[in-house]
Amino acid sequence: MFSLKEILSVTLTLFAIIDILGSIPIIIQIRQREGKIHSEKATIVAGVLMVAFLFVGQSILSLIGVDFQSFALAGAIVIFLIGLEMILGIQLFRSDPLASSGSIVPLAFPLIVGAGTMTTLLSLRAAYSLPNVLVGIGLNLVFVYIVLKSSVWIEHKLGKAGEDILRRVFGVILLAIAIKLFKANF
Template identity: 75%
Template sequence: MVQFSFKEIVSVSLILFAIIDILGSIPIIIDLRRREGIIQSEKATLVAGVLMIVFLFLGDGILRLFGIDFASFALAGAIIIFLMGMEMVLGIHLFHSNPAVKTGSIVPLAFPLIVGAGTMTTLLSLRAAYALPNVLVGILLNLVFVYIVLKSSNWLERKLGQNGTEVLRKVFGVILLAIAIKLFKTHVSI
């Protein structure tokens, strides 16, 4: 029998909302849309959802299969996030894309921005602490919100204007750098 709990659904949803931080990613989304010409909202949301569900069920096993400890996985995500932050702060492009192949909706948007090491770690923790149906509903609610933000990125950019977007880009670039350094410090044992 499926045990839905409103309290657990709200808790899971809020925890994932804080970790995914799609609102904080708006400058990156706008920048990606500028570079790629379009953000494929449906594709990014679908891939993020599949990644979350797969990792929820198979995360530990997948990492063990490849002989990867979670700290190494988190460090790889930290490096990607660090490089994205450097791009935003310095106004340079480290991730070059082939204009004919639009992959920005998958990497870096769906992974590691929406579903990064923090989200994956959180999913494993949530699976241990909450009933599975409530975790799945929390994931679904977050994916709906992610889709709405991705779909409205053009409108958000118009509302922010060029200067507002640029200021947000720099500020969130520094925040991304700080997140990457925190991830790095947390998972490096010296």
């Protein structure tokens, strides 16, 4: 049932797709804007989204008449806007001080669990046994939680100049990812 090789493959594949390390500048930006990252809430919501999509994702998209290409394009638009925010130093996503939703949108969705993660989950489900996929999701969520919980420490270690450079570099990378999603799904 459990296979260390499958668990490792699933974990590394999801790790590359989620790219929580590449999201550090966005995490810092959200924390600065919101005042706090709700690490537990973001991790739990991301976990629920991943597991739910693993089981019913294809059915839900089919039921509402949305194909994967449209879903991926919608995610690409959000990622594109976040990249613009990072590069230009503007704020497109307005926060509601009462809602503190930055930990959910755009952090849990679409940064941690975006169209790429969801598509990958469906592919992994077809290629590996379900228990191994679930363990891989769990291991990635532990790492996501650690990075989110350490965002203040990471920001302190980077410093203002390091944070600015990283934010702009990853902003360009996000734009490139968004454009790649556009090209692949348009």
